[in-house]
Amino acid sequence: MKLEFKNKTTQLLILLIIASCTYGFISKAPRQHHPRINASKEVEIHPQKLSNFTLADGEEYKLVNSSIKQFYTIAFSGEIVKFDTLTIGKGSGRYLTSNLIITPDSIIANRVTNVTARTAIKHQLKLKNEISIKIERGLSLSIVTIINENDTLSFSSDFIGMNQPFIHSSGTEIKVDTFEFICEDYKSDVFVFGDSYVSSANPSRWPYYIHAAGYQFLCDGLPGGKSKDSYDFINAAFSIHKPKYAIWCLGMNDKSDVERVANDEWKAYVEKVIKLCNESNVTLIFATVPTVEIRNNRGKNDFVRASGYRYIDFDEAVSDGEGNWKEGMLAKDGVHPAEIGAKAMADRFMADFPEIKNYIR
Numbered sequence: 001m002k003l004e005f006k007n008k009t010t011q012l013l014i015l016l017i018i019a020s021c022t023y024g025f026i027s028k029a030p031r032q033h034h035p036r037i038n039a040s041k042e043v044e045i046h047p048q049k050l051s052n053f054t055l056a057d058g059e060e061y062k063l064v065n066s067s068i069k070q071f072y073t074i075a076f077s078g079e080i081v082k083f084d085t086l087t088i089g090k091g092s093g094r095y096l097t098s099n100l101i102i103t104p105d106s107i108i109a110n111r112v113t114n115v116t117a118r119t120a121i122k123h124q125l126k127l128k129n130e131i132s133i134k135i136e137r138g139l140s141l142s143i144v145t146i147i148n149e150n151d152t153l154s155f156s157s158d159f160i161g162m163n164q165p166f167i168h169s170s171g172t173e174i175k176v177d178t179f180e181f182i183c184e185d186y187k188s189d190v191f192v193f194g195d196s197y198v199s200s201a202n203p204s205r206w207p208y209y210i211h212a213a214g215y216q217f218l219c220d221g222l223p224g225g226k227s228k229d230s231y232d233f234i235n236a237a238f239s240i241h242k243p244k245y246a247i248w249c250l251g252m253n254d255k256s257d258v259e260r261v262a263n264d265e266w267k268a269y270v271e272k273v274i275k276l277c278n279e280s281n282v283t284l285i286f287a288t289v290p291t292v293e294i295r296n297n298r299g300k301n302d303f304v305r306a307s308g309y310r311y312i313d314f315d316e317a318v319s320d321g322e323g324n325w326k327e328g329m330l331a332k333d334g335v336h337p338a339e340i341g342a343k344a345m346a347d348r349f350m351a352d353f354p355e356i357k358n359y360i361r
Contacts, residue, residue, distance in 0.1 A: 043235040046164060049180040060168040063181040065236045067162050067222035067229070069096065070139050070200045072183040074165045076176070077132040084171025088133055090161025095223050098159040100135070100144065102127075107146075111158055123153055131174070135159055139211075140201045162222060183218075186240045190217035190359055193234050194249035194287075195225040196336065197314075197345075204337060206314075206345035216361040218243070226253045227269035234273060242280045245355065247312065248273055251289035252335075257299030266300060274309075285353065288315035291323035292335050298322070310352070317348035 048064045055061065055078070063074075076088060089099025093112065101108040104127060108120045125148040134145045135157075142159040145152065165181045192198055192207065198221025199205040207219050220233050227250045234246065254266040270286075277284040286304045288311060289297040301321070304311050315321055318329045318341045329341030337345060350356065 043232050045236055045239045048182075048186075048240055049178060050176070051178050053176050055167060055169050055172070055174045055176050057169055057171055057173060060166055061179060063165040063179065064240065065164045066183075066233050067220050067225060068183055068185070068218070069160050069162065069221075070137060070219065071185060072137050072181065074135040074137075074161075075133070075178065075180045075182060076167055077130075077178055078174040078176035080128055080131055081173040081175060082171070083127040083174075085169075086172050086174070087168040087170070088135070088166070089168075090159075090165045091163030092166070094162050096160050096162050098157075098161045100133075100157075100159070102133075102146070107153075109157055109159065111160065117158070121155065125151055125153060137161070185216065185218040186237065188216050188218050188359060189244040190247065190356060191234070191237055191243045191245070192217055192219055192221070192247045192249065193230040194221045195230075195253050196221065196223040197252065198249055202342075204331060204339050204342050206337070206342045206349060209343060209346035210349060210356065211361070214361050215356050216359045217356065221249075224253055226250070227266055231269050231272055234276065238276065238280050238282070242282055245283045245285060245353075246273075246277055247285045247287060247353070249287040249289075249312070249314075251297055251300045252292075252295055254300075256294075256296040258296075260299045260302055262299035262303040267303065270303070284309060286311040288313050290315045290319050290325070291321075292325075292330070293323070294335065296323070312349050312352045314345050314348060317344045 046062050046064050050061055050063070053061070074088065074090065083104065086102045087099055088102070089097065091097030092099070095112060098109070098111045101110070106120050106122055108118060111117045125146065127148060129149055132147045136143045136145070137159065142157045143154065144157050144159065145154045167179055197205060198207055198219060200207045200211040200219045202208055207221070210217070211219070218237065220230070220237065222229050222233070230250050250269070251266055255263045257263050274284060286307065286309050288301040288304050291297045297315070298321070301315050318337060319325045325341070329337060329344060331338045331341070
């Protein structure tokens with residue numbers, strides 16, 4: 001029997017329905033389970049929360065990408081169908097990534113530094129029916145709480161984590177209620193992105209003193225991080241909340257400048273960040289980067305100072321601009337600030353960005 005349709009729109013609709021039934025190209029999977037790609041098709045944007053899905057054997061789900069390492073919670077809850085091994089963590093393989101491997105009788109905690117530190121504890125959880133896992137990261141310590149049926153297991157941990165929170169199944173199936181990365185600092189109006197200089201837990205880092213003074217800002221600092229890493233993080237953060245200010249403190253781990261010419265790759269990401277902030281109606285503030293023996297940042301700093309954008313002059317706070325640090329301000333490793341240097345950088349941050357005083361935690 002041959003069907004004829006005088007209306008071309010009706011004909012096209014029928015063909016689409018037939019094709020979807022035959023080839024399955026109209027997906028019934030919840031859209032939030034899949035990463036979103038931004039307009040530049042360069043950065044994968046994962047959600048802050050996933051709900052109502054099944055975690056099956058061999059599957060892994062990831063959440064929003066960041067190097068946030070203080071003041072966050074990773075929360076997971078669901079109903080166990082079968083249980084063998086479940087891994088929950090933040091990042092994989094990179095310095096300070098952390099995970100917990102839950103087996104039928106033990107919990108193995110892993111944290112990556114120069115080597116992988118591993119500890120194991122026995123448990124008596126039944127691992128049947130309802131389960132919830134919560135990793136609450138404070139300033140310098142995490143509290144892990146696992147609730148299964150009427151049993152509660154709680155312990156402190158050095159879990160810190162970098163990059164994406166993830167949940168991975170091996171021989172386990174769970175009907176998941178929620179898997180979520182919670183960070184109240186995503187609601188703040190000041191986002192700071194940087195490398196190992198940007199940490200709130202170390203008195204040899206300038207954000208330590210800003211947080212200690214009671215001011216609130218998102219602190220996203222990746223040890224060893226380059227501009228490319230933090231470009232991923234700023235895109236992910238803006239997908240959750242667009243702040244009033246974004247402070248870009250990258251450059252130490254990008255390539256050295258040649259004499260006083262800024263490194264091209266660093267400049268390319270500066271341009272990307274400028275475009276992103278303009279499109280997002282976010283005020284962008286740069287930061288100068290002190291020169292050290294292994295990294296010449298003079299060209300980057302000349303570029304920042306001539307850019308027409310506001311900037312935090314960390315370089316001037318600790319050095320003469322030519323790589324000669326003021327007495328006592330450079331740590332023995334020759335790369336990072338000592339405490340006195342971190343305090344000088346914090347003072348400069350407050351002087352160059354007095355608006356932070358409007359944001360009390």
